[in-house]
Amino acid sequence: MRAPLTSKGAARLREELERLKTVDRPKVIEAIAEARAHGDLKENAEYHAAREQQGFIEGRIKELEYTLSHAQVIDIGSxxxxxxxxxxxxxxxxxxxxxxxxxxxxxxxxxxxxxxxxxxxxxxxxxxxxxxxxxxxxxxxxxxxxxxxxxxxxxxxx
Missing domain, CATH: 3.10.50.30 (Transcription elongation factor, GreA/GreB, C-terminal domain)
Structure with a gap:
């Protein structure tokens, strides 16, 4: 059974997905590149924090894409x-x-x-x-x- 989702809720999830892809993902990629430039990655807290954030963002993107593709969007007005x-x-x-x-x-x-x-x-x-x-x-x-x-x-x- 497809999970029900209101059209407003689907729009909010699409906005979050768009923000993650166009704002948050590029920002964390830039932070990883900057942290790499500092050298030794074993002791580099900024690098590890940025990688952890990247993992969270990628996981949330996958979750939102799955949710939106498998949801039954219901228009409450109808x-x-x-x-x-x-x-x-x-x-x-x-x-x-x-x-x-x-x-x-x-x-x-x-x-x-x-x-x-x-x-x-x-x-x-x-x-x-x-x-x-x-x-x-x-x-x-x-x-x-x-x-x-x-x-x-x-x-x-x-």
Whole structure:
């Protein structure tokens, strides 16, 4: 099965890939050449650090190329799920006990970032939300125990 990826997430990964190839890779190649010019490579910390950085960059380039070539890019704007929660939904939740509100967008595993409120489609929270509708109440297993939330809004932002 191909891993789902939003079109925004695919664009972000393509931008990172382009930056790695056109900016970071040439910079580290230059740093290696400069460190080589300093002579003895056995005791040359700059050389070893640059080589390590090069390995990281090349690995990330391979990973991004593989991900982008094997992903199923889904245009969220074309989904017509109404108030039903599916991949790509932006969901607003209200804690039933505290009325604290939180908003999450359900995205592919490779683009999830909790700091930006992008949660993986395979996460426990997303799995609890998928298939539910605006107005439903859902119980989510949180680190501090079970929490009950009301789904107050479901949007699909392309």
């Amino acid at each position: 989904l017509n799920a109404g108030s039903r929660i599916v991949f790509g939904a932006t969901v607003e939740l209200a804690d039933v006990d505290t009325d604290e509100r939180v908003t999450y967008t359900i995205v592919g595993d490779l683009e999830s970032d909790i700091r930006q409120r992008l949660i993986s489609v395979s996460s426990p929270v997303a799995r609890a939300l998928i298939g539910k509708h605006e107005g439903d109440t859902v119980t989510i297993d949180a680190p501090g125990g079970q929490r009950e939330y009301e789904i107050t809004a479901v949007r699909y932002i392309g």
